[in-house]
Amino acid sequence: MAFHSVVCIKQVPDTTQVRIDPETGSLVRKGIPSVINPFDLFAVEAALRLRDEHGGTVTALCMGPPQAEEALRKVLGYGVDRAVLVTDRAFAGADTLATTYTLAAAIRKIAGARNDQKAAGNEGGEAGPRDADGEPVDLVFCGKQSIDGDTGQVGPGLARRLGFSQLTYVCSLLQIDPEKRKLRAWRQREDGRELLEADLPVAVTITEACNRIRYASLPDLLAAADKKIDTWRADDLDAERGRLGLKGSPTRVNRIFAPPVRQRGETVGEPGMEPAAVAALLFDRLSERGMKPGVARA
Amino acid sequence: MSAATSRYDAIVVGGGPAGLAAAYTLAKGGASVVCLERGDWSGSKNMMGGLIYSQPTGSVFPEFWREAPLERHVTRRDMWLATGDSAIKLSFETADFAVEPYNSFTVYRSSFDKWLSRQTAAAGALMIRETLVEDLLWDGGRIAGVRTGRPQGDLEADVVIIAEGVNTFLTEKAGLSPCPPRAANVALAVKEVLALPKERIEDRFDLDPGAGAAIEIIGETTGGLPGTGFIYTNRDTISVGVGVLLDSLVDNRAEAYNLLERFKQQSQVRRLIQGAAPREYSAHLIPEGGYSCMPRLYGDGVLVAGDAAGMVNAINSEGANLALLSGKMAAETVLACRERGDFSAAALGRYRLLLEDTVILKDLRKYDNATKFLSTHHHLFGLYPELMAALAREFLTVDQLSKAEKERLLLKLFRSQVPTRRLLKDFYQAWRALT
Numbered sequence: 001m002a003f004h005s006v007v008c009i010k011q012v013p014d015t016t017q018v019r020i021d022p023e024t025g026s027l028v029r030k031g032i033p034s035v036i037n038p039f040d041l042f043a044v045e046a047a048l049r050l051r052d053e054h055g056g057t058v059t060a061l062c063m064g065p066p067q068a069e070e071a072l073r074k075v076l077g078y079g080v081d082r083a084v085l086v087t088d089r090a091f092a093g094a095d096t097l098a099t100t101y102t103l104a105a106a107i108r109k110i111a112g113a114r115n116d117q118k119a120a121g122n123e124g125g126e127a128g129p130r131d132a133d134g135e136p137v138d139l140v141f142c143g144k145q146s147i148d149g150d151t152g153q154v155g156p157g158l159a160r161r162l163g164f165s166q167l168t169y170v171c172s173l174l175q176i177d178p179e180k181r182k183l184r185a186w187r188q189r190e191d192g193r194e195l196l197e198a199d200l201p202v203a204v205t206i207t208e209a210c211n212r213i214r215y216a217s218l219p220d221l222l223a224a225a226d227k228k229i230d231t232w233r234a235d236d237l238d239a240e241r242g243r244l245g246l247k248g249s250p251t252r253v254n255r256i257f258a259p260p261v262r263q264r265g266e267t268v269g270e271p272g273m274e275p276a277a278v279a280a281l282l283f284d285r286l287s288e289r290g291m292k293p294g295v296a297r298a
Numbered sequence: 299m300s301a302a303t304s305r306y307d308a309i310v311v312g313g314g315p316a317g318l319a320a321a322y323t324l325a326k327g328g329a330s331v332v333c334l335e336r337g338d339w340s341g342s343k344n345m346m347g348g349l350i351y352s353q354p355t356g357s358v359f360p361e362f363w364r365e366a367p368l369e370r371h372v373t374r375r376d377m378w379l380a381t382g383d384s385a386i387k388l389s390f391e392t393a394d395f396a397v398e399p400y401n402s403f404t405v406y407r408s409s410f411d412k413w414l415s416r417q418t419a420a421a422g423a424l425m426i427r428e429t430l431v432e433d434l435l436w437d438g439g440r441i442a443g444v445r446t447g448r449p450q451g452d453l454e455a456d457v458v459i460i461a462e463g464v465n466t467f468l469t470e471k472a473g474l475s476p477c478p479p480r481a482a483n484v485a486l487a488v489k490e491v492l493a494l495p496k497e498r499i500e501d502r503f504d505l506d507p508g509a510g511a512a513i514e515i516i517g518e519t520t521g522g523l524p525g526t527g528f529i530y531t532n533r534d535t536i537s538v539g540v541g542v543l544l545d546s547l548v549d550n551r552a553e554a555y556n557l558l559e560r561f562k563q564q565s566q567v568r569r570l571i572q573g574a575a576p577r578e579y580s581a582h583l584i585p586e587g588g589y590s591c592m593p594r595l596y597g598d599g600v601l602v603a604g605d606a607a608g609m610v611n612a613i614n615s616e617g618a619n620l621a622l623l624s625g626k627m628a629a630e631t632v633l634a635c636r637e638r639g640d641f642s643a644a645a646l647g648r649y650r651l652l653l654e655d656t657v658i659l660k661d662l663r664k665y666d667n668a669t670k671f672l673s674t675h676h677h678l679f680g681l682y683p684e685l686m687a688a689l690a691r692e693f694l695t696v697d698q699l700s701k702a703e704k705e706r707l708l709l710k711l712f713r714s715q716v717p718t719r720r721l722l723k724d725f726y727q728a729w730r731a732l733t
Binding site for chain 2: 219
């Protein structure tokens with residue numbers, strides 16, 4: 001049985017090059033190249049592997065400015081079947097509430113507006129704009145979080161809005177049971193891993209341990225060049241204007257600041273000193289600070 | 299060949315100036331072309347601290363200066379003979395270079411090449427990045443395509459244009475290289491980019507807003523090794539570097555980064571870069587073997603352009619312009635051959651004929667012996683600048699010696715360092731090599 005997956009990807013500033021303006025406290029974005037959120041690439045790979053094993057299609061979905069098309073073009077090169085860009089000034093300034101609202105509306109349209117009519121918070125439905133190529137969605141994949149916002153809320157938010165079950169921080173996708181329509185996966189916790197099972201349709205967020213993005217084949221890359229990227233604006237979605245973008249975002253950023261520079265560690269002793277002498281010096285230093293080093297016996 | 303294998307009129311290997319000029323010209327001419335670039339994007343592997351010239355660049359990408367990301371238009375070219383603490387400076391400046399079409403620009407090649415690649419894609423060429431071409435596909439004695447490092451990575455075409463840059467793995471595989479790459483035929487350039495506010499650059503280098511300077515420095519700055527130091531002004535950074543023939547580095551057990559440090563300590567250089575914060579450090583090879591080290595430029599189903607073809611004029615520090623022109627000529631050759639459907643060596647040989655008429659082969663031929671001459675005459679880079687500075691210092695120092703006595707003293711000093719016969723010989727050989 002074939003599955004239809006939607007992978008949400010986000011274009012983010014390449015954080016290896018991001019600086020914070022010490023005067024204004026805002027991100028200096030000028031001249032900073034954009035990359036696909038690295039965690040999203042693990043999500044793309046997870047969706048592609050599922051498709052390669054079971055058949056079906058993978059649709060990539062991105063909300064962002066028109067130049068985010070570059071990110072979609074790139075994942076088409078990995079072998080993604082279809083790409084949808086939702087872009088409109090009305091979407092700008094969205095927090096995770098407005099983002100998930102918009103993405104959920106887009107996913108409903110991708111699904112032909114047939115998914116989960118009874119889902120909690122479902123604003124779409126049969127009456128909404130339908131996508132001619134619409135096909136029910138079985139899985140939604142997201143990276144575990146974005147490297148610029150770092151909230152990790154979009155995946156769970158989508159699950160809630162779409163009425164899907166959710167599996168977060170998945171570090172290993174095990175198997176999908178086409179008969180029972182269940183997905184088994186390992187979930188990363190701070191203190192270990194847990195093996196979980198969820199009913200389809202499901203929203204999954206993927207960690208970096210899950211896989212590694214493939215080196216695309218040449219035919220996939222060449223084919224990607226000719227593929228059309230569907231571009232939808234606010235009017236193309238069944239969505240209320242007031243719930244989009246900045247208007248639909250109750251979150252306000254009061255201040256962004258760079259954390260104070262960490263003090264350099266203290267060096268005890270000098271190169272060439274006897275280890276015993278260094279140890280004695282260390283003992284003294286710790287004692288000076290009121291620490292009482294104990295002695296471990298083997 | 300599997301059905302999935304795509305077929306194109308032409309494959310261009312390398313997305314630098316030569317490859318992009320070729321792909322752009324081919325696409326504009328209606329040919330289907332794929333350009334394969336190993337880097338994350340065109341220019342990502344580039345470190346050139348040098349100039350882009352308007353005329354040759356504009357002949358491929360018309361009026362590029364209206365949109366391309368450029369740093370400064372260069373209105374001043376300096377040549378210094380320098381010792382550790384002195385410099386004789388020769389400077390040329392003109393307002394003519396400050397108006398369209400300008401003459402040259404400083405650029406960040408990482409953004410400039412990216413822009414060129416966008417123009418090339420917009421013209422209809424298919425740009426494939428992050429893809430290394432590992433081998434050539436043969437059909438008998440004819441080159442029929444390339445093998446990339448990607449899964450199912452074979453690609454066929456009527457003709458392959460090799461624009462792979464200084465490391466000529468494919469040119470060798472194509473059997474076109476005359477000699478194995480040798481340290482004597484390449485220079486190593488190391489460069490730092492230093493940040494300084496725009497206005498301070500303009501004050502310090504005495505420039506109108508937006509105008510730039512290019513300084514070439516011979517002498518102590520390369521520790522007497524055959525090579526030059528350079529300083530280029532960008533919008534709010536300065537590029538500082540040295541380029542030295544690789545074999546002289548090896549022979550003298552010199553480290554390129556030490557040379558660069560020494561260069562930055564030179565009194566007049568230090569003053570220009572004082573307080574500027576380091577942003578980047580990079581190094582690259584430049585093919586400087588000249589005309590006699592050029593590969594055969596064509597074969598059955600293949601052409602070679604740019605650095606891969608050894609098209610660098612080391613004397614005038616020109617390379618990117620020759621690359622652009624040769625890429626364009628290669629593409630024009632392919633377009634002509636496409637009409638007759640003949641991509642044999644005999645037909646593609648037209649490329650060579652086209653090049654004969656350009657500055658590329660004319661200049662390379664003219665300076666054929668120059669690199670060899672310079673690499674065997676180290677004292678041109680050590681002794682002569684030292685001597686010239688000593689003469690200038692002595693002549694300009696006012697003390698109790700009469701001018702006549704000074705002249706005698708200077709002549710004596712000069713002769714003690716350079717015997718007349720050697721001077722005449724150097725002069726004669728330099729004349730032969732450089733004219």
